[in-house]
Amino acid sequence: MALLSEKDAKKVQEILNALPSTVEVHFFTQELECQFCRETGELLRELAALSPKLKLVEHDFLLDKDAASAFSVEMVPAIVPVGPAGDLGLRFYGIPAGYEFASLLESFKLAAGADPELADETKEFLSQLAQELELEVYVTPTCPYCPGMVVNAFRLAAASPKVKAAMVEATEFPHLAIRYQVRGVPRTVINRGQAYIEGLVPESHLVETLRNLS
Incomplete structure (x- = not known):
């Protein structure tokens, strides 16, 4: 069952397709002792299927120690968006559900090279x-x-x-x-x-x- 409604998926697809560059989404997960790893993975796979601008890379936290070390990931579920400028230091620990879904989309924009629009x-x-x-x-x-x-x-x-x-x-x-x-x-x-x-x-x-x- 899809986590996003058809209407929401269409809006999100427009946002993702408008990203200035492709974003690699590194997802760290494990099968046991992780409350929302499965749901987080389902959400990210659903998003990646909406646009070629997202490339999902899944890592087993317990087995892929090199990747976890490279991104300094210490707990799961973890999401690391990486764009053309590399790792900007943006992290999600826990499922970006509810209101936090907006933060996830914003992280994709920033990773893709959007202007942070700071004072x-x-x-x-x-x-x-x-x-x-x-x-x-x-x-x-x-x-x-x-x-x-x-x-x-x-x-x-x-x-x-x-x-x-x-x-x-x-x-x-x-x-x-x-x-x-x-x-x-x-x-x-x-x-x-x-x-x-x-x-x-x-x-x-x-x-x-x-x-x-x-």
């Missing part, structure tokens, strides 16, 4: 960035504000090799949600707990928080 102040900040930054945005599929924060983080990562950004579905990784005290979403964890941002904030707020890191 001039943000571009200046990124050009002067000395340290590497890791942004993990904890979400749930039913959170309408979460995709906005995920995309904010993804745009920074797409514009700078020093920034990596991930969507983490909180209910699939409860040990991490507990570690980072995720009580509401979105909650953005910076550098594995060096700083936090609660809720959806403007790009300028995100950049100011990053600027103030010691």
Whole structure:
């Protein structure tokens, strides 16, 4: 049974066909002890069948250690979109379902080479960035504000090799949600707990928080 309705599939197909270049979607999965690996795989296969602009590459997380190491993937399900500029540091941990489906489509656009459309102040900040930054945005599929924060983080990562950004579905990784005290979403964890941002904030707020890191 298709996960997308015929109407939604047609809209998504138009979006995918309009991508400026082909995107390789690396999907890390395993058969056991992975709550949504099967569903995530079904979704990605359905998307890849809609357009030649998506090339799905599936990896067994337990067997394909080289690929997992190359992309620094530590848990599954994991999605890594890779375009002509290579790996931009965009990651999905957990199924991008519900509202997060929009984040998935946006990641394809960025990986394909779309302009991140950042403010001039943000571009200046990124050009002067000395340290590497890791942004993990904890979400749930039913959170309408979460995709906005995920995309904010993804745009920074797409514009700078020093920034990596991930969507983490909180209910699939409860040990991490507990570690980072995720009580509401979105909650953005910076550098594995060096700083936090609660809720959806403007790009300028995100950049100011990053600027103030010691």
